[in-house]
Amino acid sequence: MHDIVISKERIKIELKKIMIFFVVAFILNIYSIIKYNTKWIEIFTQLHWVMILTGVLYVFSLIILGIKLLVQFFRK
Amino acid sequence: MLKDKSKREFLKISSLAAVASLFPWISILAQNNKTKSPSDKVKLAIIGVGSRGYGLMANIKYMIENDSANVEIAAVCDNYQPHYERAIKDCGNPKVKAFYDYRNLLEMQEIDGVIIATPLYEHAHIAINSMKAGKQVFCEKSMARTLDDVKAMYDTHIDTGKILQIGHQRLFDPKYLEAIQRIKKGEIGIIGQIRAYWHRNSDWRRKLPNGRPDLEKKINWRLYRDFSAGLLTELGSHQIQVANWVMGKTPKSVMGTGSIRYWKDGREIYDNVSTIFSYNDGTQFIWDSMTSNRKYGLQEQIMGDLGTMELETNKVFMESPPAAPGIRELINDIEHFVFDNIPIGGATWVPETAIKYKGEFISEKWEMDETKLQLEAFVEYIREGKAPEILTREGYNASIWTLLAEQAIDIGKKLELPEKYQI
Ligand SMILES: NC(=O)c1ccc[n+]([C@@H]2O[C@H](COP(=O)([O-])OP(=O)(O)OC[C@H]3O[C@@H](n4cnc5c(N)ncnc54)[C@H](O)[C@@H]3O)[C@@H](O)[C@H]2O)c1
Numbered sequence: 001m002h003d004i005v006i007s008k009e010r011i012k013i014e015l016k017k018i019m020i021f022f023v024v025a026f027i028l029n030i031y032s033i034i035k036y037n038t039k040w041i042e043i044f045t046q047l048h049w050v051m052i053l054t055g056v057l058y059v060f061s062l063i064i065l066g067i068k069l070l071v072q073f074f075r076k
Numbered sequence: 077m078l079k080d081k082s083k084r085e086f087l088k089i090s091s092l093a094a095v096a097s098l099f100p101w102i103s104i105l106a107q108n109n110k111t112k113s114p115s116d117k118v119k120l121a122i123i124g125v126g127s128r129g130y131g132l133m134a135n136i137k138y139m140i141e142n143d144s145a146n147v148e149i150a151a152v153c154d155n156y157q158p159h160y161e162r163a164i165k166d167c168g169n170p171k172v173k174a175f176y177d178y179r180n181l182l183e184m185q186e187i188d189g190v191i192i193a194t195p196l197y198e199h200a201h202i203a204i205n206s207m208k209a210g211k212q213v214f215c216e217k218s219m220a221r222t223l224d225d226v227k228a229m230y231d232t233h234i235d236t237g238k239i240l241q242i243g244h245q246r247l248f249d250p251k252y253l254e255a256i257q258r259i260k261k262g263e264i265g266i267i268g269q270i271r272a273y274w275h276r277n278s279d280w281r282r283k284l285p286n287g288r289p290d291l292e293k294k295i296n297w298r299l300y301r302d303f304s305a306g307l308l309t310e311l312g313s314h315q316i317q318v319a320n321w322v323m324g325k326t327p328k329s330v331m332g333t334g335s336i337r338y339w340k341d342g343r344e345i346y347d348n349v350s351t352i353f354s355y356n357d358g359t360q361f362i363w364d365s366m367t368s369n370r371k372y373g374l375q376e377q378i379m380g381d382l383g384t385m386e387l388e389t390n391k392v393f394m395e396s397p398p399a400a401p402g403i404r405e406l407i408n409d410i411e412h413f414v415f416d417n418i419p420i421g422g423a424t425w426v427p428e429t430a431i432k433y434k435g436e437f438i439s440e441k442w443e444m445d446e447t448k449l450q451l452e453a454f455v456e457y458i459r460e461g462k463a464p465e466i467l468t469r470e471g472y473n474a475s476i477w478t479l480l481a482e483q484a485i486d487i488g489k490k491l492e493l494p495e496k497y498q499i
Contacts, residue, residue, distance in 0.1 A: 035402065
């Protein structure tokens with residue numbers, strides 16, 4: 001079996017994606033503070049939820065990527 | 077010096093004693109006057125060392141071992157041989173005096189106070205004779221089997237000036253004290269209803285010694301009407317005391333119903349009881365008890381227009397719960413949007429089921445045992461020669477209304493308290 005090599009480029013792309021999802025989740029937290037009229041301190045106190053959301057979005061992106069690859073594989 | 081644990085307890089108690097006007101019976105526990113001088117040792121006797129009496133004895137032993145009270149178990153009394161012998165063996169005092177007949181015990185001049193934990197029908201004459209013999213009295217709840225006996229006990233307490241403390245330990249339970257303090261401050265608003273229940277799924281029987289069916293009524297006295305009012309006096313009296321305490325007054329009337337629904341085993345007391353006590357401001361206290369289902373267990377629910385307190389489990393539920401963090405609400409909304417079914421047909425209204433909200437704790441968790449605290453207080457009251465009158469009144473009112481509820485059930489009528497029992 002071949003070793004799986006993850007290129008530097010790939011790692012950079014994945015880290016960028018995670019950063020973007022973190023920013024999206026962070027903005028969602030700010031949006032929900034405004035929408036539900038809760039306390040601004042939640043920007044910090046709810047950071048754990050922002051992290052969880054980041055993870056969820058990232059997993060979603062992986063699932064979508066997986067589906068895309070599968071479709072490409074069968075079309076070949 | 078107090079040991080470390082006692083010191084911590086003492087500090088917590090002190091914080092409650094700060095509201096001494098609400099709980100005058102607690103302040104004595106906060107006074108650091110626990111002397112060790114042998115001449116100041118309080119000498120106690122325990123009359124009736126069955127299940128509860130043995131437990132109280134264990135509490136006193138614990139107090140002695142932990143230096144939380146300068147006290148001695150000087151005498152024990154029980155008219156049932158196995159309990160009599162067990163008490164001598166386990167009381168922790170090799171010089172303890174033991175009696176089968178409590179009247180002989182009352183002749184011991186050195187006894188300062190007696191703890192009575194005999195069956196309900198054996199409370200009144202023992203308590204009355206003890207007070208008349210100059211002893212301070214701690215008597216287990218409920219006070220007595222009949223209204224007249226309850227009143228006679230109270231009258232003797234007034235005439236002799238002796239302490240008559242009744243074993244309603246919730247009066248010493250820190251979580252109840254904190255809850256009542258917050259209720260009195262108006263935290264849960266105007267109380268409209270109090271609901272309490274005590275549900276068990278057991279026959280409530282104690283096993284008889286082999287080959288001794290003649291001991292049935294001696295051991296299972298709770299199941300027979302000459303000796304007990306069953307669930308009402310044994311369980312309900314605690315919760316009626318709590319309801320009166322919350323309301324700061326006694327009910328105006330009571331009605332109820334009872335039946336032997338499940339345990340058709342020769343018992344005479346109801347195994348299924350429901351009662352409604354009404355207060356003059358319109359508040360209703362609904363109490364029920366059964367012995368063939370235990371899903372809901374034991375609870376006192378105090379329901380105000382701003383919130384509900386559930387005292388046994390130390391929880392408060394506000395009517396408008398504190399908002400969840402915004403992001404949680406957003407996630408919830410998204411979840412509902414994605415996963416909730418779109419109803420096709422079915423009910424056009426949403427049933428008013430209970431609000432799903434887990435509430436907050438009323439008070440932090442306490443390590444203290446309220447039964448021990450009430451005994452420690454009894455020892456201190458003996459030292460002072462008096463106890464706050466409200467303690468006796470709480471016991472009196474709980475006992476009187478418990479027995480009145482029994483009468484209301486028996487005659488199927490709504491009853492008010494006859495004037496002769498008002499104090
Ligand atoms: N506060 C509480 O939470 C609590 C809990 C349990 C019981 N209790 C009360 O404690 C009392 C006793 O209940 P129990 O479960 O221990 O009953 P029990 O039957 O286990 O014990 C009663 C004891 O009293 C003895 N006794 C009866 N008549 C006597 C007499 N004339 N002189 C001396 N001893 C006598 C019996 O032999 C027995 O050992 C009852 O009033 C009960 O309501 C209170």
